[in-house]
Amino acid sequence: xxxxxxxxxxxxxxxxxxxTVKCTYSVSGNPYLFxxxxxxxxxxxxxxxxxxxxxxxxxxxxxxxxFNKSQTSFHLKKPSALVSDSALYFCxxxxxxxxxLIFGAGTRLAVHP
Amino acid sequence: xxxxxxxxSHQVTQMGQEVILRxxxxxxxxxxxxxxxxxGQKVEFLVSFYNNEISEKSEIxxxxxxxxxxxxxxxxLKIRSxxxxxxAMYFCASSEAVLQKxxxxxxxxxxxxxxxx
Numbered sequence: 001x002x003x004x005x006x007x008x009x010x011x012x013x014x015x016x017x018x019x020t021v022k023c024t025y026s027v028s029g030n031p032y033l034f035x036x037x038x039x040x041x042x043x044x045x046x047x048x049x050x051x052x053x054x055x056x057x058x059x060x061x062x063x064x065x066x067f068n069k070s071q072t073s074f075h076l077k078k079p080s081a082l083v084s085d086s087a088l089y090f091c092x093x094x095x096x097x098x099x100x101l102i103f104g105a106g107t108r109l110a111v112h113p
Numbered sequence: 114x115x116x117x118x119x120x121x122s123h124q125v126t127q128m129g130q131e132v133i134l135r136x137x138x139x140x141x142x143x144x145x146x147x148x149x150x151x152x153g154q155k156v157e158f159l160v161s162f163y164n165n166e167i168s169e170k171s172e173i174x175x176x177x178x179x180x181x182x183x184x185x186x187x188x189x190l191k192i193r194s195x196x197x198x199x200x201a202m203y204f205c206a207s208s209e210a211v212l213q214k215x216x217x218x219x220x221x222x223x224x225x226x227x228x229x230x
Binding site: 032034036041042043044045046049051090092094098099100101102103104105106 | 116117119144146148154155156157158161168169171204206217218219220221222223224
């Protein structure tokens, strides 16, 4: 069965430090991978996607993610965290030919001043 | 920037009652979706809709659920006879059509929190 795992419930990082939010997936076939962010009382906001091509993809707000096929991972990264990055982050996968997104459980990112 | 909107933000209903959750997708989008998130659990796909038809649905989307695009702007999810376990946050999403296929990104609304008592 297709699934997405986010192994950390929460990630704590100091402002200005690099951050990584981990995601691994288990699907058959070539996945389309996504990161979404959720701020309080807001919907899921699209951050970035990997469809094909360069394994490093850049997205909104200075975030980037690296697709690693051999490790079936798609970790979200940012070189220098901001307090305003504190939010809930969701990794998702979509299979070609299907519409639905399969989400991970989410990781809460807390950036401390 | 265009956004998906949802109403109401919070709906409280009694078990067995019918509820209709409303969504206004982004205006030039043609694919529409409903997802739900039970408290403490993952966001789960319910249904996708295109060209006035359901294009895909999950096993959660049983006969008590239905979707409709009653006019050119609204997209609704109806739950005919609510159960306690229907209590969740319901998210609507939409995406563009590219060559009659959905674009990759789905844009989500803020959600409706449904509480069944």
